[in-house]
Amino acid sequence: MNQRPSFLLDGAEVPFEPGQTVMQAALAAGRYIPHLCYHPEFTPHGSCKLCTARVNGRLMAACTTPAGIATEVESETEELNDLRRTLVQMLFAEGNHFCPSCEKSGNCVLQALGYDLGVMTAGFRHLFPDRPVDASHPEILLDFNRCILCELCVRAAREVDGKHVFSLAGRGLGKHLIVNAESGRLVDTDVKVTDKAVEVCPVGVILRKRVGFATPIGARRYDQSPISAQALADAPRPLERNHD
Amino acid sequence: MSTLPLETAAHPEQLRRVVIEPLSRVEGHGKVTLLLDEDGHVEQARLHIVEFRAFEKFIQGRPYWEVPVMVQRLCGICPVSHHLAACKALDQVVGATTLTPTAEKIRRLMHYGQILQSHALHFFHLSSPDLLFGFGSDVARRNIVGVAAAYPDIARQGVLLRKYGQEVVRHTAGKRIHGTGSVPGGVNKSLTAAERDELQKDIYQMIAWSRDAVRLVRKLFEQDLATYRSFGTFEARTLSLVRADGAMDLYHGGLRAQGADGGMIFDHVDYGHYWEQISEEVKAWSYMKFPYLRALGHENGWYRVGPLTRVTRCDFIPTPLADRERREFMAFDDGRAALSTLGFHWARMIEMLHAAEAIKDLLHDGDLLGTDLMTDGKRQARGVGVIEAPRGTLIHHYRVDENDQVVRANLIVSTTHNNQAMNVAIREVARQYLDGRTLTEGLLNHIEVAVRAFDPCLSCATHAVGRMPLAVELLDADGSVADSMTCR
Numbered sequence: 001m002n003q004r005p006s007f008l009l010d011g012a013e014v015p016f017e018p019g020q021t022v023m024q025a026a027l028a029a030g031r032y033i034p035h036l037c038y039h040p041e042f043t044p045h046g047s048c049k050l051c052t053a054r055v056n057g058r059l060m061a062a063c064t065t066p067a068g069i070a071t072e073v074e075s076e077t078e079e080l081n082d083l084r085r086t087l088v089q090m091l092f093a094e095g096n097h098f099c100p101s102c103e104k105s106g107n108c109v110l111q112a113l114g115y116d117l118g119v120m121t122a123g124f125r126h127l128f129p130d131r132p133v134d135a136s137h138p139e140i141l142l143d144f145n146r147c148i149l150c151e152l153c154v155r156a157a158r159e160v161d162g163k164h165v166f167s168l169a170g171r172g173l174g175k176h177l178i179v180n181a182e183s184g185r186l187v188d189t190d191v192k193v194t195d196k197a198v199e200v201c202p203v204g205v206i207l208r209k210r211v212g213f214a215t216p217i218g219a220r221r222y223d224q225s226p227i228s229a230q231a232l233a234d235a236p237r238p239l240e241r242n243h244d
Numbered sequence: 245m246s247t248l249p250l251e252t253a254a255h256p257e258q259l260r261r262v263v264i265e266p267l268s269r270v271e272g273h274g275k276v277t278l279l280l281d282e283d284g285h286v287e288q289a290r291l292h293i294v295e296f297r298a299f300e301k302f303i304q305g306r307p308y309w310e311v312p313v314m315v316q317r318l319c320g321i322c323p324v325s326h327h328l329a330a331c332k333a334l335d336q337v338v339g340a341t342t343l344t345p346t347a348e349k350i351r352r353l354m355h356y357g358q359i360l361q362s363h364a365l366h367f368f369h370l371s372s373p374d375l376l377f378g379f380g381s382d383v384a385r386r387n388i389v390g391v392a393a394a395y396p397d398i399a400r401q402g403v404l405l406r407k408y409g410q411e412v413v414r415h416t417a418g419k420r421i422h423g424t425g426s427v428p429g430g431v432n433k434s435l436t437a438a439e440r441d442e443l444q445k446d447i448y449q450m451i452a453w454s455r456d457a458v459r460l461v462r463k464l465f466e467q468d469l470a471t472y473r474s475f476g477t478f479e480a481r482t483l484s485l486v487r488a489d490g491a492m493d494l495y496h497g498g499l500r501a502q503g504a505d506g507g508m509i510f511d512h513v514d515y516g517h518y519w520e521q522i523s524e525e526v527k528a529w530s531y532m533k534f535p536y537l538r539a540l541g542h543e544n545g546w547y548r549v550g551p552l553t554r555v556t557r558c559d560f561i562p563t564p565l566a567d568r569e570r571r572e573f574m575a576f577d578d579g580r581a582a583l584s585t586l587g588f589h590w591a592r593m594i595e596m597l598h599a600a601e602a603i604k605d606l607l608h609d610g611d612l613l614g615t616d617l618m619t620d621g622k623r624q625a626r627g628v629g630v631i632e633a634p635r636g637t638l639i640h641h642y643r644v645d646e647n648d649q650v651v652r653a654n655l656i657v658s659t660t661h662n663n664q665a666m667n668v669a670i671r672e673v674a675r676q677y678l679d680g681r682t683l684t685e686g687l688l689n690h691i692e693v694a695v696r697a698f699d700p701c702l703s704c705a706t707h708a709v710g711r712m713p714l715a716v717e718l719l720d721a722d723g724s725v726a727d728s729m730t731c732r
Contacts, residue, residue: 100422101314133305135647141307209648210338212309216425216433217418 007070010077016067023051023063026075027235032228033075034084034117036109036202037150038063040236042159045151048091050084050113081117088114089123094173096128096145097203103212104204106220110148112227127173134179136187139209146203147177153206157197165191177205248543248664250671253279253288264688270370271321271701276670276691284681286674291667291695293532300653308334308644313424315640315655319701321365323422324358324413325633325658328495329640332629334428336516337644339621346614347430350416352495353606354425355631357412359494359599360450362634363551363592364409366699367457368402371589375464379693380686398460401453405596408450412603415439430618440607447604451565454597458569461590465581473577474676476585476669476694479504481537481547482557483522483661485632488512490559492598494632501537501547502557509537515630518639524656532663535656546664549636550698555591556582563601569594585669588697633658635699659700669694 004015007022009031016025021044026033037048046064053062054074062075074080091097091110099105113119134142149168157165169178181188191197198206217223221230253259256279265275272293279288299318303311312330316323328351335343343351373386376395385393392399410420415435417423425431435443465472481504485497498512499521513521524533525542536545556574561567573590574582581587606612629640636658643652659666673694678687 098314100317101310103310103313133307133649135307135649141648209307210309212307213313213424213427214432217423219433 005068007067008072010073010075014067014073018068020067021063022053022055022060022065022067022070022073024236025067026062026073027232030232030235031075032232033062034081034113034228035063035231036113036148037152039152039155039200040234042152042155045155048087048148048150050087052080052083054080084113085117085119086123088117088119089121091148092119093122093124093126094129095147096126096131102146102204103207104146106215106217106223108204108222109202109227110146112222115222116226116228131176134186135209136185137191137209138187139193140186140191140198141207141209142177142179142186143205143207144177147205148203149175149177150202152200152202153177153197156200157191157195160196161192163190163195163197165189165195165197248668250286250289250674251667256288259287262683262688264691267692267695270692270696271319271699274695274700276695278674278678278691284679284683286671286679289667289671289674289691290529291663291670292530293663300655303650303653305649305651307648308337308642308650309428309648311642311650311653312426312428313422316422318655318657320421321701322358322362322634324354324417325631325638326640326655327417327423327426328355329629329631329633329638330642331426331428332496332631333627333640333642334644335629336624336627337642338429339623340429340619341621342619343430344614344616344619345611346434347617347619349606349609349611350431350434350617351426353435353603353612354413354416355495356599356602356606357409357416359409359634360454360596360603361406361409361413362699363596363599364402364405364457366634366696367461367589367592367596368399368405370699371693371696372398372402374689374693374696375461375589379690380684383685383689386689401456405450405453405457408446409599412443415443427618429620432617434614434617435612437613440612443603444607447600447607451597451600451604454593454600455565455569458590458593458597461593462572462576465576465586465590469577472586473580473584475690476673476676476697477583478585478665478668478672479583480665480668481509481540481545482553483537483547483549483637484554484557485515485630485637486512486558487562491562492554492558492560493562494554494595494599496631499630499637500557509539515639516628518628518630518641518656522639522656524660530663532660533656534663535661536664546668547661548665549658549661550588551591551595551634551636552582552585552588553636554632555594556587561594561598563598563605565601566594566598569597585672585694585697588699592699635659635701636661657701659698662698662700666695666698666700669697 006013006015009026014025014029023033023038033051035051037045044063046061051062052059055065055070099111131144153166157163164180167178168175170176179186179189259279259281262278267274274293277290278286281287299315312327315330316327318326369388372391377386414420417425483501486500487493487497499515500511501509521538522535523538524535526533536542555570561570626643631638638658639656641654642650645651670691673690677690
């Protein structure tokens with residue numbers, strides 16, 4: 001009899017396939033680990049650290065940690081969720097996130113995570129960076145105010161669109177999203193409104209123009225159910241296999 | 245220096261200064277200063293708006309479709325007005341010169357819902373304590389809690405009228421406050437049959453209660469006619485929107501301006517070029533500008549907007565119960581009630597009745613359930629949207645560049661139009677009630693009663709939360725505090 005390998009996640013057994021990460025195995029098993037820069041269609045990145053879990057006693061990013069090295073994983077603990085709330089607060093404080101007038105509100109992963117994790121206060125003094133909007137492209141708006149440096153657009157352009165439209169430049173607090181054009185303007189890149197990179201932004205940085213608030217309140221993605229439930233609903237399911 | 249009576253004292257350095265700050269039971273933050281001579285005669289009275297907003301500046305560079313949702317944050321009471329005025333302006337930018345029937349009717353329903361809730365809030369929560377207990381009555385009970393104890397039915401009706409209006413807004417905009425229902429070119433939702441049925445269920449009760457409220461104000465006038473007739477009353481020019489046939493229309497129309505004697509200054513003017521008729525003056529002592537009719541100049545061209553103007557200057561109200569009440573109001577006391585500052589309350593309740601009737605009519609219109617929500621056309625660089633907000637005429641004006649970014653904005657909000665009129669009203673009350681007398685909290689409240697009649701939204705009050713205590717300080721000519729009083 002073939003026994004599928006597994007690890008314990010918060011005390012529950014989670015089977016995994018060879019090559020899977022802790023995150024992939026957990027989601028496939030119907031177990032949610034909060035995450036932000038992880039996306040099932042792209043190479044794991046491990047930068048946002050929202051998915052940090054205690055793997056065999058060490059803090060590690062669940063999205064990049066091979067399931068094969070894990071024996072015991074802790075995720076749903078007050079200590080880890082406190083850290084996650086702090087990370088979300090820092091992301092809000094670093095940019096200019098004005099949810100009340102943002103068209104991404106209700107469809108925004110950062111906002112949905114804030115609600116799901118129970119972030120109740122700003123926590124940090126806002127930095128209010130000066131980040132001008134790039135509205136040069138006729139079909140796409142770039143609002144850098146909301147960028148959280150997740151690089152989903154970078155990965156989507158590279159891995160799906162086969163282009164190099166977006167990148168990160170600078171270091172530390174000066175790190176920022178740039179586009180691949182001498183002018184620095186989106187209109188001078190080869191981006192198309194149909195590109196995967198345009199649809200994948202989890203916050204309101206890359207937007208199709210003139211869509212705005214077309215979706216009424218109540219019908220937006222996270223009006224329906226919290227992000228934790230939707231992440232599980234969207235997760236790839238393992239193929240049924242005969243264990244005998 | 246202004247030559248307007250009591251605006252600027254000749255020798256302020258010799259005078260005592262009395263400050264009423266903050267004004268209570270109004271939307272936002274403001275203060276009144278009085279300068280008195282040694283015999284207590286009023287030499288100067290000013291209403292100051294002490295908040296500084298910067299919406300016109302910080303929406304520059306933002307994409308135009310974001311603006312209707314952003315600018316409504318000007319106000320927590322009448323956000324729908326800013327939401328719709330911005331959309332009306334941006335309809336022109338996207339070339340939507342005529343909306344679909346469903347879109348226009350959903351917007352109108354949203355607007356009437358807001359008129360209903362805002363007028364109910366103002367009359368029952370903010371002003372009825374003065375009117376029911378007396379302007380100088382015990383301050384401890386001169387509030388909505390006191391009204392609830394002494395007149396529980398009136399307070400309950402006020403709360404439920406407001407709640408109903410908020411529900412209308414929720415079903416059309418998605419939220420009771422700061423929704424997203426209106427978008428440039430139309431709306432993002434219509435009503436479902438279930439939503440319509442829910443609103444239909446209570447609308448006849450709302451009409452009945454609104455009618456009772458009109459009758460209540462009439463009764464207050466009858467009980468103390470001398471006071472109500474003259475309190476803070478002054479002659480004013482007026483400005484409002486009217487429909488092409490002269491009817492009251494709170495959502496759309498042409499501009500009508502009349503002199504104090506009712507003579508027409510202009511009528512049915514296309515608001516798309518409002519700046520040809522209206523300009524604004526800046527005075528050093530207030531953050532709020534002073535609009536005036538260009539033809540008459542800044543000294544003589546100030547005017548009054550809002551419910552009293554709309555009810556008395558329209559040719560008729562296009563709903564039967566409200567129009568009957570309008571005619572009675574116009575005839576009452578040989579027409580003097582319709583000229584009085586406290587007539588604002590009566591006119592406001594007539595408008596609330598009109599809003600309830602208009603909601604009833606719309607709820608029986610099949611277009612509300614339609615699915616054709618959006619339209620567009622030839623793109624324009626500029627758009628002007630004007631609407632009659634609960635407090636008066638509201639102007640939004642935007643210029644948008646070829647990249648869809650707002651490059652210029654000008655907003656003239658209702659309370660700004662009434663700036664000079666409110667100043668004149670408080671000067672009149674100061675002259676009538678305070679001149680040469682020992683000041684008490686009750687007497688100073690008379691000043692606030694005059695300001696409240698206009699239902700000013702001093703900041704378009706987004707963040708006015710918590711208690712707003714009244715603090716009065718009596719200062720000597722050298723600025724030291726001679727006496728003070730705080731009421732919480």
